[in-house]
Amino acid sequence: MSIGMTTPHRHFKDGIYEQLARIGKATSSPKRVELLDLLCQCPRTVEVLAELSSLSVANASQHLKVLRAARLVEAQKKGLYVEYRLADDEVCRFFVSLRGLAESRLAEVEQATRAYFEGRSGAEAVRSDDLLGKVRRGEVTVLDVRPVEEYRAGHIPRAISIPVDELKARLKELPKDREVVAYCRGPYCVMAVEAVELLRTKGFKAQRMEQGVADWSARGWRVATAREVAR
Amino acid sequence: MSIGMTTPHRHFKDGIYEQLARIGKATSSPKRVELLDLLCQCPRTVEVLAELSSLSVANASQHLKVLRAARLVEAQKKGLYVEYRLADDEVCRFFVSLRGLAESRLAEVEQATRAYFEGRSGAEAVRSDDLLGKVRRGEVTVLDVRPVEEYRAGHIPRAISIPVDELKARLKELPKDREVVAYCRGPYCVMAVEAVELLRTKGFKAQRMEQGVADWSARGWRVATAREVAR
DNA sequence: GACATATTCAATCGTACGCTTGAATAGTCA
DNA sequence: TGACTATTCAAGCGTACGATTGAATATGTC
Known part of the structure; x- marks a missing residue:
């Protein structure tokens, strides 16, 4: 009572x-x-x-x-x-926090992801703090494989935009001698997985970055927009 | 369709x-x-x-x-x-994120808080990044006015525990010559407001810190527990 | 081993939510 | 102005949720 x-x-x-x-x-x-x-x-x-x-x-x-x-x-x-x-950007940060909590607390999320990406070589989790460091320092070619409009709205600085379905035809735009790090919408998005697999069959050294632009900006790092892109 | x-x-x-x-x-x-x-x-x-x-x-x-x-x-x-x-601590971090989003997006939260704390001198918002700095550097006396069991479960390092309803009787435990910063459960909790008001009438220089232990640890700062307290 | 106490379970009721469908609104373009 | 289109509104239906109540389940105490 x-x-x-x-x-x-x-x-x-x-x-x-x-x-x-x-x-x-x-x-x-x-x-x-x-x-x-x-x-x-x-x-x-x-x-x-x-x-x-x-x-x-x-x-x-x-x-x-x-x-x-x-x-x-x-x-x-x-x-x-x-x-x-x-x-507001705060909403994006909140979403990342929500997703992170679900990932850390709900085993179902990881199970579902593992099952769905099962056997796909491009999907394996990279311990990504090193990777993020390399990306930040510009030591790798960063590849944004999302649709162009998403790239235009905001992308990781220095990233090149090649949507995944155009990738095969535009491979020559990527330098062959540098490691490529591909990203897309985030950890549950297949696009980067497919890109990495394609790149590897073509002889590139390629890795997938699980983080998307949302994660990037949630960490307080600068996000570039279309205005800055000369192309 | x-x-x-x-x-x-x-x-x-x-x-x-x-x-x-x-x-x-x-x-x-x-x-x-x-x-x-x-x-x-x-x-x-x-x-x-x-x-x-x-x-x-x-x-x-x-x-x-x-x-x-x-x-x-x-x-x-x-x-x-x-x-x-x-x-998990991640839950606490998520809660802080949720609260932060509500504060920044929902004007109703600020309105309600303002209305409730109306006219209470101890409640005014301090631009608190300076304050947090002072607290971290140990430049002020930090006072935890929550019930002891909450203090024992986790408190800001170097904070002294005096529950708000015992404060009047235990004022002599506080050095008179140092600024006092009181905190409680967080921004919607009255305890620190009351403490600050009491302290000021007794001649202390006192301020309220809106952040509680949850905010503190959400920033990745160390939280002290009872084990470390000699008393 | 029986009683007392803290907690959970189960059933009930009113309300709110999500989805569907068809109509209404408010803009654009010729 | 009038046709066209993207979007929202309104009503209806089934389901799920929150609060209440009283019984059931553990656990500790005498």
Whole structure:
């Protein structure tokens, strides 16, 4: 039996925790988490988000409304489309923290990943603090294999953009004598895995970096945008 | 209309995001968030948690079960009682991240806090990076005004423990010539506010530090435990 | 070994959520 | 202005969740 007495103190606390739980509620649906993950890469329209997350457009719109109500995303009219984007870099950092917690606490995540990447040579986990160091110091060729628009919205400094489905045709753009480190959206994304496998069959020394741009910027490191790219 | 085709890729993604959403679900109830916050201070029994969060014991037990199912907390029999504790420091870091996001994105949090602390001289926000520096360098007397068991479970190095309700009687333990920095459970806790107000009326130069032990350790700084205390 | 106590389980009820469908809204473009 | 399109709204349905209550399960004590 609880006390039930409503002191002002209790009222204040209830209010605060209700606010914190708003964030929890917003991230309590798998589809909404997926939408957040997608928006960590770059802003997108409702239609694109629906397609990428296998949702109906109406349903995606509904989920986005919830995310917007929790102030995690913002909507902006861009011509005929509505473009959604993360409301703040802090949201991206929070997502990385959420993902990290799930990875460290929920064995299911690692199991599922291992099962899915089973037998793929490009997927093995590299103990990546060295790798990150090499990438930061520019000792390797960094390759961004995501779609160009994601690259444009933000990429690791000095990274070269070759989307994975163009890679085979554009191999000559990569110097043969340097080690290549490929990255994509993050640890659950296959694109870098495929890229690494292709590169290796073509004689490159290639490795996959699990971290994506979100992880990079969550560590407080600088992210480059299209404006800086001369091409 | 969505594609609906269930590729293995989609299946994998669904599995991953479902796992991430488990964390979201666990933190989607205000009461569960409150329980997490309490457990960030120290391990506690069901009864104590129920009392502190104004829940019935059965209800608290149920919420704890949910948190345990999401692997955020662990239960351990201690004699007649069951003691719950955070499963990992990572959970504490996640909580701090969640709280930080809510503070930066949800204006309601700041509004509620301002309204509740309205007019209390001990509550004003100190631009606290200087303050944290002073605390780290040992330039001030650090005062932990939480209940002793929370101090024992973990406190800021060199902090002195005087629970706020004993403070008036134990003022002589504090050197009069040094600045005092008081902290408690975190930004939404009144204890340090009260302590600072009391100290000031008694002629001390006192300030409140909003950060608690959770914030401290989330920054990767060392936390001291009872074992190290000679008293 | 029987009692007392802390905790969990099980059943119930009202509410809120997610998905679907079809219509409405608000912009663009000719 | 009027057709077109991306997006949102509204209603309906099944399911899952939170709080409450009372019984059941452990564990320690006498």
